[in-house]
Amino acid sequence: MNSYIKRTLLLAGILLVSCVSLRAQNNAPYTLQQLIDSAVAKNNLVSIKEWQLQEKISKLKEDETKRYPSVILGANYQYNFSLGDLNIPAGAIGSVPTLNGDRLLPAENQQMQLGQHANYGADIALYQPLLQQARIKTGLDIDRADIARSEKEKVKMVRELKLAVRKLYYGILITRKQREEAVVRLELAQVKLTDAESALTAGKTISSNLAGLRALVAEEEQNILKLDIVLQDYNHELSDITNIQHDTNISLQPLDTTTAHIETSPVEETFQNAKAANTDLRIARIDQEKALLGIKAAKRSNLPDIGLVAGYYYQKGNPILPTSSPYIGINLRWNLQDLFTNHQVLRQREAQLKQAEHKVLYQQQQLRADIDKTHRKVNQTKALMEVARKAMRYRHEELKVQRDKQGAGLNIKSALLEVEAAAAKSEADFYAAQLSYLLTIAELEHLTGL
8 A cells, every 4th residue: 555655646746747847848938039030930921922932033943944945856656557659650751762662661550659657757856036035034034023022022021020029029028017016006905905994993984985995906906907818918919920839828038128228310311221221112113123124025025036946857657758857947936916915015014114103102202201200209209218217216216215114113004005006107117118119119120121
C-alpha cells in the first residue's frame, strides 16, 4: 500500500511540474520587435503577395525568351495502302530518227510505281522575329513595372501590418495601466464602504449612504470588467495578427519610453521627402509609367511581323521529292484588321494614362493632407505628454506628503488611497500620452515611407 501511495504522489508531482512548465512556456514575454517579426513572417497575405511577386518574375523570364529564335521540330510517318502508278505510253515523249527508222520514246508502254508504302519525314525550322523586337522590349518593360508594383504593394502591406501590431501593443499597455488605476479606485471604494458600515453600526451614518457606496464599488468593479474585456479583445487580435496561439498568455515587456522625444522635420520638408518614398504615391507613379508603356506597345502593334526563317527537311519514301533540303527565307505576317482595332486600344491606353495622372495628383494631395494632420497630431500629443508629466510629478509629491502623514498617524487610510488613486490616474494618463505620441510618430514614419 505504501508503494502504491508513493507512486501516486510521484505521478501527481510529475503532472504538477509539467503543468507549471507549460504555463511558464505560455507566459514568455514578447518584445514589440518580436511581435512585429512574428506577424510579418507568418502572415498569409504577405506570403500570397510574395508568391504573386515570384509569379510575375517568372512571367518576365518567360517573355524574355520571345526575343530569341524559336526552334520547331517536326516528324511524320505515313503508310500508304494503295500506291499510285505513273503510265507513260510508247512515243509519249516523241521519237528520234535512226538507221532503222524512227524510234519511239519510250519504245513501249512504261508503268512506274510512285513512292513506297512507308514514308518518313523530319524537319527542323528556326524563326527569328525582327520587327517585333521593339514590341517585345516594351512588353518586358511592362512586366518589370508589374514586378515593381508588386514589390511596393508588399512593402505597403508589411508597413501596415507593423503599424497594426504597434497599435495593439500600445493599446494593451495603456489598458493595463488604466486597469492598475481602476484596481486602486476599487480598493478605495471598498475602504470607504467598510468605514461607512462601521459608522452605521456605531449609529454615525444612515443606510442611504451605504447604498451609494455599494453602487460606487459595483461601478468600479464594472469598470475593471470593461477593461478586462478590452484587454481580452486586444490580446485575441494580437494573437490573430501575429499567429500566436490563443491559449498563450501574451506577456508584453514594458516599453522603454525614456527616448520618447523624437525630432521631426518641418511639414514641407517632411512632405518633400515623403513624395519620393511614400508607398501609395510610388505605386501611382508605377501605374503612370505602365500606362505610358501601354501606349507605346499599342503603337508598335501596327507593325507587321517580319522574321527570318531557316530549316532543314529530310524525307524518305517519295522518289519525286528530294531526300533532304535545307532552306532559308523571310516570313511576313500582317493582320490588317489590327490597324483598326489598335486605334481603339490606343484610346483605351490614353484613358488609362489620364486616370494614372489624376491618381498621382490625388495621392500627392492626400499625402500632403495626411502629413499635415499627423504632424499636427505629433505636436498635440507631445504637448499633452508634457502636461501629463507635470501633473504626475505634482501627484507624486502629494502622495509623498500623505504617506508621511500616514506614517505619523495623522491620516486615515481612505485619504491615502484617494491620493494613491489620483497618482495612479496621473501615471496612466502620462503613460497613455507617451504611447500616443510614439504611435503618432509611427504613423508619420508610415506616411513618409521610413
